[in-house]
Amino acid sequence: MTASLTLVVLMAVMYGTGIYVMLERSLTRLLIGFLLVGNATNILIFLMSGPSGSAPIVTGTAADENMVDPVPQVLMLTAIVINFGVVAFILALVYRSWWLAQLGDEGDTLTDEHAGETEASTEAAFAAVDEDDLAIQQVLDASNEHGDTDSDSGPIEDDPEAREKERR
Amino acid sequence: MTLILALFAAVSVASPLLTRWLSTRVFYVIALLPAAVFGITLAQTPTIASGGVIEEKIEWIPQLGIALTSRIDALGWLLALVVTGVGALVLVYCARYFDADEPGLGRFAGLLLAFAGTMYGLVTSDDIIVMFMYWEITSILSYLLIGHYTGRKESRGAALQALLVTTFGGLVMLVGVVMISSFAGTTSIASIVSEAPQGAGPTVAILLILVGALSKSAIVPFHFWLPAAMAAPTPVSAYLHAAAMVKAGIYLVARLAPGYADIPGWQALLVGLGVWTMIVGAWRSLRQYDLKLVLAYGTVSQLGFLMVITGFGSRDAALAAAALLLAHALYKATLFLVVGIIDHQAGTRDWRKLSGLWRSTPSLFVITAIAVASMAGIPPLLGFVAKEAVFGAFVEAAIEGDFWGWVALVGTAVGSVLTVAYSARFLWGAFGNRKKIVPTELHTDGWGIQFAPAFLALATVVLGIAVPLLDPLLALYADTVPGEGHYHLALWHGLEPALFISAAVLVLGGLLFWRRRGVARLQEKVPPLVDASRGYWAATQGVDRLSAKITIFAQRGGLSQYLSTILVVFVLALGLTATLGRTWPSGIRWFDSPAQLVVAVVMGIAAIAAALAKQRMTAVLLAGVTGFGMVGLFALHGAPDLALTQALVETITVVVFVLVLRRLPVKIAQHNKPEQRTRRLIIGVLVGLVMGTIGLIALGARQAPSIAAELPRLAYEEGHGRNIVNVMLVDIRAWDTMGELSVLVVVATGIASLLFVSGRAKALPRLSGSRNQRRADNRRNVIDDPQTTEHPESVHRQSWLLGGLKVSSENRSVLLEVLVRLLFHPAIVVSVFLLFVGHNSPGGGFAGGLLAGLALVFRYLAGGRYELGEAAPIDPGKVLGVGVLLAVGTAIGSLFFGGEILQSAYLEADVPVLGHLSIGTSSIFDVGVYLVVIGLTLDILRSLGAEVDRQQEDTDLEAGTDDDFTPAEVRP
Numbered sequence A: 001m002t003a004s005l006t007l008v009v010l011m012a013v014m015y016g017t018g019i020y021v022m023l024e025r026s027l028t029r030l031l032i033g034f035l036l037v038g039n040a041t042n043i044l045i046f047l048m049s050g051p052s053g054s055a056p057i058v059t060g061t062a063a064d065e066n067m068v069d070p071v072p073q074v075l076m077l078t079a080i081v082i083n084f085g086v087v088a089f090i091l092a093l094v095y096r097s098w099w100l101a102q103l104g105d106e107g108d109t110l111t112d113e114h115a116g117e118t119e120a121s122t123e124a125a126f127a128a129v130d131e132d133d134l135a136i137q138q139v140l141d142a143s144n145e146h147g148d149t150d151s152d153s154g155p156i157e158d159d160p161e162a163r164e165k166e167r168r
Numbered sequence B: 001m002t003l004i005l006a007l008f009a010a011v012s013v014a015s016p017l018l019t020r021w022l023s024t025r026v027f028y029v030i031a032l033l034p035a036a037v038f039g040i041t042l043a044q045t046p047t048i049a050s051g052g053v054i055e056e057k058i059e060w061i062p063q064l065g066i067a068l069t070s071r072i073d074a075l076g077w078l079l080a081l082v083v084t085g086v087g088a089l090v091l092v093y094c095a096r097y098f099d100a101d102e103p104g105l106g107r108f109a110g111l112l113l114a115f116a117g118t119m120y121g122l123v124t125s126d127d128i129i130v131m132f133m134y135w136e137i138t139s140i141l142s143y144l145l146i147g148h149y150t151g152r153k154e155s156r157g158a159a160l161q162a163l164l165v166t167t168f169g170g171l172v173m174l175v176g177v178v179m180i181s182s183f184a185g186t187t188s189i190a191s192i193v194s195e196a197p198q199g200a201g202p203t204v205a206i207l208l209i210l211v212g213a214l215s216k217s218a219i220v221p222f223h224f225w226l227p228a229a230m231a232a233p234t235p236v237s238a239y240l241h242a243a244a245m246v247k248a249g250i251y252l253v254a255r256l257a258p259g260y261a262d263i264p265g266w267q268a269l270l271v272g273l274g275v276w277t278m279i280v281g282a283w284r285s286l287r288q289y290d291l292k293l294v295l296a297y298g299t300v301s302q303l304g305f306l307m308v309i310t311g312f313g314s315r316d317a318a319l320a321a322a323a324l325l326l327a328h329a330l331y332k333a334t335l336f337l338v339v340g341i342i343d344h345q346a347g348t349r350d351w352r353k354l355s356g357l358w359r360s361t362p363s364l365f366v367i368t369a370i371a372v373a374s375m376a377g378i379p380p381l382l383g384f385v386a387k388e389a390v391f392g393a394f395v396e397a398a399i400e401g402d403f404w405g406w407v408a409l410v411g412t413a414v415g416s417v418l419t420v421a422y423s424a425r426f427l428w429g430a431f432g433n434r435k436k437i438v439p440t441e442l443h444t445d446g447w448g449i450q451f452a453p454a455f456l457a458l459a460t461v462v463l464g465i466a467v468p469l470l471d472p473l474l475a476l477y478a479d480t481v482p483g484e485g486h487y488h489l490a491l492w493h494g495l496e497p498a499l500f501i502s503a504a505v506l507v508l509g510g511l512l513f514w515r516r517r518g519v520a521r522l523q524e525k526v527p528p529l530v531d532a533s534r535g536y537w538a539a540t541q542g543v544d545r546l547s548a549k550i551t552i553f554a555q556r557g558g559l560s561q562y563l564s565t566i567l568v569v570f571v572l573a574l575g576l577t578a579t580l581g582r583t584w585p586s587g588i589r590w591f592d593s594p595a596q597l598v599v600a601v602v603m604g605i606a607a608i609a610a611a612l613a614k615q616r617m618t619a620v621l622l623a624g625v626t627g628f629g630m631v632g633l634f635a636l637h638g639a640p641d642l643a644l645t646q647a648l649v650e651t652i653t654v655v656v657f658v659l660v661l662r663r664l665p666v667k668i669a670q671h672n673k674p675e676q677r678t679r680r681l682i683i684g685v686l687v688g689l690v691m692g693t694i695g696l697i698a699l700g701a702r703q704a705p706s707i708a709a710e711l712p713r714l715a716y717e718e719g720h721g722r723n724i725v726n727v728m729l730v731d732i733r734a735w736d737t738m739g740e741l742s743v744l745v746v747v748a749t750g751i752a753s754l755l756f757v758s759g760r761a762k763a764l765p766r767l768s769g770s771r772n773q774r775r776a777d778n779r780r781n782v783i784d785d786p787q788t789t790e791h792p793e794s795v796h797r798q799s800w801l802l803g804g805l806k807v808s809s810e811n812r813s814v815l816l817e818v819l820v821r822l823l824f825h826p827a828i829v830v831s832v833f834l835l836f837v838g839h840n841s842p843g844g845g846f847a848g849g850l851l852a853g854l855a856l857v858f859r860y861l862a863g864g865r866y867e868l869g870e871a872a873p874i875d876p877g878k879v880l881g882v883g884v885l886l887a888v889g890t891a892i893g894s895l896f897f898g899g900e901i902l903q904s905a906y907l908e909a910d911v912p913v914l915g916h917l918s919i920g921t922s923s924i925f926d927v928g929v930y931l932v933v934i935g936l937t938l939d940i941l942r943s944l945g946a947e948v949d950r951q952q953e954d955t956d957l958e959a960g961t962d963d964d965f966t967p968a969e970v971r972p
Helices: A006-024 A027-047 A063-064 A068-099 A117-140 A160-167 B002-043 B047-050 B072-098 B105-124 B128-146 B153-184 B189-194 B202-217 B227-233 B234-241 B245-258 B264-285 B290-312 B315-346 B362-376 B382-399 B403-431 B448-465 B467-478 B499-516 B517-526 B533-553 B559-579 B594-612 B616-637 B641-662 B664-671 B678-700 B705-716 B725-731 B733-754 B792-796 B812-835 B847-869 B876-896 B923-957
Strands: A002-004 B054-060 B066-072 B587-589 B905-910 B913-918
Touching: A002 A006, A002 B403, A002 B448, A002 B467, A006 A027, A006 B066, A006 B517, A006 B559, A006 B594, A006 B616, A006 B678, A027 A068, A027 B189, A027 B559, A027 B594, A027 B616, A027 B641, A027 B678, A027 B923, A068 B705, A068 B725, A068 B733, A068 B847, A068 B923, A117 B153, A117 B533, B002 B047, B002 B066, B002 B072, B002 B202, B047 B072, B047 B467, B054 B153, B066 B072, B066 B105, B066 B128, B066 B905, B072 B105, B072 B245, B072 B290, B072 B315, B072 B467, B105 B234, B105 B245, B105 B448, B128 B153, B128 B189, B128 B202, B128 B227, B128 B234, B153 B227, B189 B245, B189 B559, B202 B245, B202 B264, B227 B290, B234 B290, B234 B315, B245 B290, B245 B641, B264 B290, B264 B403, B290 B315, B290 B382, B290 B559, B315 B362, B315 B403, B315 B448, B315 B467, B315 B641, B362 B382, B362 B448, B382 B448, B382 B499, B403 B499, B403 B517, B403 B594, B499 B517, B559 B678, B594 B616, B616 B641, B641 B725, B641 B847, B641 B923, B725 B733, B725 B847, B725 B923, B733 B876, B733 B923, B812 B876, B812 B923, B847 B923, B876 B905, B913 B923
Parallel strands: A002 B587
Antiparallel strands: B054 B066, B905 B913
């Protein structure tokens, strides 16, 4: 299959510029990059339909012989509309985050939200699971016989249920 | 049998609802189902006894050879009886065990019944993949049931432990299952066993499957989850963790033993780990204060015992295994239920607090004594018969000089001594007198709760005596294991070695119990060799911390950082592959037409300019230029549908962009200081280069002829349309379009819910008394509406649009108003035209819907949100809903006429203006597409247009300014 170099170069240029814009620290710029990359991707699919020809509409005449491949067109038609929906959705997200958080001039800036995370700060996230594991371990340990107690009777201080109640 | 499983599923789902009406009595109702299945299985006994099997097969995924095959043979029959019988009894027990105000009772009832059904499916399924699915479902149900007390930490911890351990085993097992079914060339378990593939591959596969079985049956080193699982309500412990789920591993080993017991590693693994488990479990059981934990560790020990005998692999061992499996299910379920009763009535399970129960509840004492005696192996109970058979099988093997025979014999004998000791400890602990403690008071609430354990204890006695009747049935399974064997289950075999071993075990066990204080002191001195639960803890914590470390390492920074990482990986991975590419296009043309070159140059310049533009609005418009450039490319290329759609979409996109950008502070656009420009440039250029290369390689890689050759015929003859693109969208690839429609509905709903904080259903504001206002003589009247700022000057002006009266005069454009007034209705007509001719000419639902949407956009731009409310006085949700309904309705409609899903039917007619039309169901589908697109546009306009306006006006009113382009003061 032959390639139209113009289209390939155009696609590369649009990907390059799209990515360049996308990496900026501004949500709206990111979205502009998204538009460019979206169009570039459509060109990539478009490339696959080969050289130009007549529209994929059956006429019953000789023109049908020269028809272009309709399959990429169908894929792109879907992609175009979905692209539109997603762009509108991201716009709504941008607006909402700006408006509800009352961010003012900073609303559009993407922050390094995980920059301050350390291993210590993630420990808290595991605390709940660790506590659960510890609790079951304590219940099991509590039932384990201690050699010094009189197994016929004996005082019961370490009692899982009493501790359970305390915890509540 | 599939019907039975469907019933289980249905009743389980209905259980929470039934519980609301019936309270705890719901358990009696749902117990009828497993009881009925028990009856059915019992009625199948003659078929089984004559050596037959009951089979049923429903194709499921024939491409993979997976079928819902059920096959009940002797082993399946035995397990099905245990699972349904104990299941029904435990459910009956639940009715008395729980109080009516128990939280989550309905959920519990549903889950427990679902578990019974799943277990039945597991033991009757013949398809190994389906069996594996049941296997995993039991893990999940076990997780939910152990975690029944959601508020307790130990409950959650135990549930998670059980889930992680059993699904870890399950995952390993899945690999083995896939391997063995591929080696054997079938997914039927019966065939996999009867025509066992040989060699290293199948051996590895089976060993992997055994890992799953070991984890499920709580064998060392996976045993620790089972004692922890005692945090579950007692009926769960009795059913899942004694009688049913933990037996799944034993069942699987028993299932595979006839074909694979002789593979290397099998005996060493199962006998070695089994003996170890039996001794470790019993050893720890001897140290417990909590009666339930005595049983839990005892169960671990007994599962080890079962694993040794089941995995031993001789005919006599298999017979003993079947008997022991049954005996264990009966006595262990009984004992758990007894502990539940004691816990329920005395308020504690700690035997140090219990005293004199044998006197206060003698019937329970008798039931327990029977079960304990069976566990210890005292004649004439089933447990004794089974243990005799086990020793008999091992003695036989040991005499022949089999090394593993000796290991099994000595190991299980030692384990049995400990078993006798902890059995005695349990009975004495639960019912004995404590000198220093006053006899425990019991809150008895009737005898009903003792029914289930009494029934099970009775079965232990009856089956022990009637064991000659059971023998031929269990022997049917044992005979499938290769090798000689003539053993019969019986109470009396004469003075054989096994009998002396049994007697010695009882005596030594009794001695251990008698000298229990010495034993306890000894136990104190022996350090635990391996503490698997600490190992589990270390492992899970290690994984958690490792994942945290990796996340902190890889995800330091914000979105642009992540994008960079992804893109760099993309460039490295695909770039590297691309340089190795060997497929290049057969030829390179400079361009298809000179016009293409011109358009491409304009687009390229616009793209670069968009990247460099300082102003955001400029960048949006320049990005729009590339979009409109696409229109040109499509038009030149013979893609009229694409050109039409792209033009409409691009227009709406730019408008929507502007709608939102006008609202954000202007300053944002200005102080956009470029950061890390070099880095971004490098990544951008590299991605562009890689994508270009990939494009070329992809073009070269395309060697097979396109499927396009067939499409014109398909579209015209099958799809009744000349426009191939449209026919593909609504007919040939309609599934894909259905998916797209759902994405659009989700997007529309998402946008609306992001903007309308208080609820989406709110209709757009309409002018009060709008019907009146439409009359010409009323046009100049002031409209009172407290929702907006008033603009008195607008009163004196004639408006071309109704809503225009609400727009301040400096924001109005008479030209726009006139144009919209003139063009709106024609545009709607054209959109409908596009919709209907789309099948034969460029157009269709997408283009039509977008055009109608664009018409609405301009209505809004010219007249503001009141105008939009007047133009489309309908909730977009309803438009979307009707659209989806039409599309889905067409899709499944054909099913009712015996067609396939999305199959089209046609009615042809000649219509004036529109020409020869072939109205088919696919046209109705296209109407659905049309409505969904309109609904999406309407939702976007309503949210990003009208609602943004409203919020701005709110802010302006507060801030005392009414300049649309001044950013709102940030409220504190």
